[in-house]
Amino acid sequence: MAPFPMSIMNLLRVCAMSIAVAMAAAPAAQAHEIRPTIADVDVGAEAVTITLRITLETLLAGIDLTSVQDTNDAPEAAIYDSLRAMSADQLEAMLRADWPRIAQGFLIDVEGMALTAEIAAVSIPAPGDLELPRDSTLTIIAALPPGEAGVSLGLAPGFGSFVPRQMGGGVDAYEGFLNGGEMTPPLPRMGILTESGMSVFLRYIVVGFEHILPLGLDHILFVLGLYFFATKVGPLLWQVSAFTLAHTITLALAATGVVKIPASIVEPLIAASIVYVGVENIIGRRNLKGRTALVFGLGLLHGLGFASVLGDYGIASGRFVQALIGFNIGVEIGQLTVIAMAFAATGWAITRGWYRPVVAIPASLVIAAIGAYWVVERTLL
Numbered sequence: 001m002a003p004f005p006m007s008i009m010n011l012l013r014v015c016a017m018s019i020a021v022a023m024a025a026a027p028a029a030q031a032h033e034i035r036p037t038i039a040d041v042d043v044g045a046e047a048v049t050i051t052l053r054i055t056l057e058t059l060l061a062g063i064d065l066t067s068v069q070d071t072n073d074a075p076e077a078a079i080y081d082s083l084r085a086m087s088a089d090q091l092e093a094m095l096r097a098d099w100p101r102i103a104q105g106f107l108i109d110v111e112g113m114a115l116t117a118e119i120a121a122v123s124i125p126a127p128g129d130l131e132l133p134r135d136s137t138l139t140i141i142a143a144l145p146p147g148e149a150g151v152s153l154g155l156a157p158g159f160g161s162f163v164p165r166q167m168g169g170g171v172d173a174y175e176g177f178l179n180g181g182e183m184t185p186p187l188p189r190m191g192i193l194t195e196s197g198m199s200v201f202l203r204y205i206v207v208g209f210e211h212i213l214p215l216g217l218d219h220i221l222f223v224l225g226l227y228f229f230a231t232k233v234g235p236l237l238w239q240v241s242a243f244t245l246a247h248t249i250t251l252a253l254a255a256t257g258v259v260k261i262p263a264s265i266v267e268p269l270i271a272a273s274i275v276y277v278g279v280e281n282i283i284g285r286r287n288l289k290g291r292t293a294l295v296f297g298l299g300l301l302h303g304l305g306f307a308s309v310l311g312d313y314g315i316a317s318g319r320f321v322q323a324l325i326g327f328n329i330g331v332e333i334g335q336l337t338v339i340a341m342a343f344a345a346t347g348w349a350i351t352r353g354w355y356r357p358v359v360a361i362p363a364s365l366v367i368a369a370i371g372a373y374w375v376v377e378r379t380l381l
Helices: 008-025 056-061 077-084 088-097 099-105 197-212 217-229 233-255 263-283 288-313 317-349 355-379
Strands: 037-043 047-054 106-110 113-115 118-123 136-143 152-155 162-166
Touching: 037 152, 056 077, 056 088, 056 099, 088 099, 088 118, 099 106, 152 162, 197 217, 197 317, 217 233, 217 263, 217 288, 217 317, 217 355, 233 288, 233 317, 263 288, 263 355, 288 317, 317 355
Parallel strands: 037 162
Antiparallel strands: 037 047, 047 136, 106 113, 106 152, 118 136
């Protein structure tokens, strides 16, 4: 099939149309806005002490984290934004005043007996970049009933994801990743609950997959951009392989601290990569080698984005390798699932003469539009 012709003027029109469409239709979201709550758990004979890295503003605003992927999508977004601008002292005073309600969301159970925690300490940073969540440290304590029964922990469904880690057990100590409403197994008072490296590996496959489906809209759009470029399986596999290799490299380098680039730089560049693949699909270039090399370069950016997610989960160093490999495998399964779903929807038409102007180009225009909006939103808004 001949390349789809497009002049420079037409390309400029496409870019302008992309931004206009995106302003009206794209979700106004900052990627990876909602982070899981990470907890270091110390189970003693008479009390359990839980030190949490948490975004207090979501709790105070009453945002249901099971129904939104970004605080900007929540009905309480305006309340959340006002809380984010408050001083540390103001926010702490609100937390203590509202603690009877908020405490009900921290689930602490001993053999079916629900326990209520009290605030032991709070550390809240001063307001910073209002486009980013503010990570506070909250320490809570709950007295345990007599006996030796273990303690199960969790967060109420609306409080979002939860990463509890039992302290004092070295590399084999329990570290979970729970959705809201899920509970840990009983953490013993005498001794430490341990888990195998295989358990960590399998759990982070799920985490990696979920970061693509349903949470990774920016990565989904990039993969779809690769899909709509190809009309044959061969070119698509070459590009996906290059993308996989590239983000595996930077994921490992960034997650181990060898490379450190702020999210404020990485996220706009990821958005720009989405614009590029969408616009190039519209232009219709078919230089497979050049495109594959470029996809490799763009994949390096996406690996940095994936690394920020692993940092959000606070992986224990003793299980880092298992978590890193499992996460990467989960990401790949998610990407292949996106491609499989796209093929199931449009694969029957790929060889038709009308596929490119009727399916691939309009889809690529939407992809470029959303990416263009994100470039603006992540740099200027």
